[in-house]
Amino acid sequence: MYMIVEGEDIIRIPPHRLGEDYDKLVEEFSYEKLEGTVKSLDEKEIKDPQERKYFIVALMNIMKDGEGRIIPGDGGVYQKVKFKALAQHFELQEVIEGFVEDVKEIGIFVKFDVLTGLLHISQILDDRFDYDDGNKKLIGKDTRKEFRINDKLRVRIVSISINDYNLKSSKIGLTMRQPGLGKMEDLMKNEKS
Numbered sequence: 001m002y003m004i005v006e007g008e009d010i011i012r013i014p015p016h017r018l019g020e021d022y023d024k025l026v027e028e029f030s031y032e033k034l035e036g037t038v039k040s041l042d043e044k045e046i047k048d049p050q051e052r053k054y055f056i057v058a059l060m061n062i063m064k065d066g067e068g069r070i071i072p073g074d075g076g077v078y079q080k081v082k083f084k085a086l087a088q089h090f091e092l093q094e095v096i097e098g099f100v101e102d103v104k105e106i107g108i109f110v111k112f113d114v115l116t117g118l119l120h121i122s123q124i125l126d127d128r129f130d131y132d133d134g135n136k137k138l139i140g141k142d143t144r145k146e147f148r149i150n151d152k153l154r155v156r157i158v159s160i161s162i163n164d165y166n167l168k169s170s171k172i173g174l175t176m177r178q179p180g181l182g183k184m185e186d187l188m189k190n191e192k193s
Contacts, residue, residue, distance in 0.1 A: 001088070001090075002087070004085070004086060005054065005056075008083070009034060009080075010079065012029065013026070013078075013079060023064075026079055030059060034083070034085070035057070035058060036055070036167065038054070053089070053160075055113075055114050055115075057087060058086045061083060064079060064080070064081060088113055090160060091160075092157055092160060093156060097112065098110040098152070098155065099153070100151045104131070106118075107138075108147055115172055116168075117155070118171070118172070119176060120173070123175040124177070125145065127142050129141065135148070145183070153181075155181055156176075157174060158175045
């Protein structure tokens with residue numbers, strides 16, 4: 001789910017850049033520091049910290065808040081900024097669409113928006129699968145359905161563990177074992193018939 005959030009942070013402007021247009025520097029270093037990072041909502045009624053996490057997709061309305069400060073021995077300017085941002089928040093049980101990024105013997109890695117989730121082999125279909133390492137695909141033993149890189153899938157999020165410091169280390173668990181989920185190509189065929 002996408003949303004607009006408001007936040008504030010402190011950015012550092014290095015001393016060797018201080019002769020340039022200060023407002024442009026504030027924007028540049030705000031984008032550099034904040035876009036693509038994980039933040040938390042301040043909503044106290046949400047008990048699970050994982051449910052409060054969101055990703056900053058794009059900053060907008062960056063404003064300086066007060067004067068910048070220089071810390072002795074550093075030389076850089078530390079500037080408090082307030083901003084609005086387009087953010088994305090993933091919730092348990094949310095249905096999403098993504099593309100197969102990789103296929104391994106343990107399952108399918110699905111890329112959606114800023115993250116990649118694992119669709120474990122046990123969560124694909126009610127079938128057993130053979131792994132074709134040479135062609136990077138999974139083939140159903142009974143259904144003969146194939147899953148390859150770049151296939152578009154509709155899946156549901158069943159577990160979320162966001163790593164604040166390294167977004168690529170986050171773990172998202174997915175399933176496709178309910179009606180309405182699966183390979184988009186198959187879902188479109190079912191709708192037409």
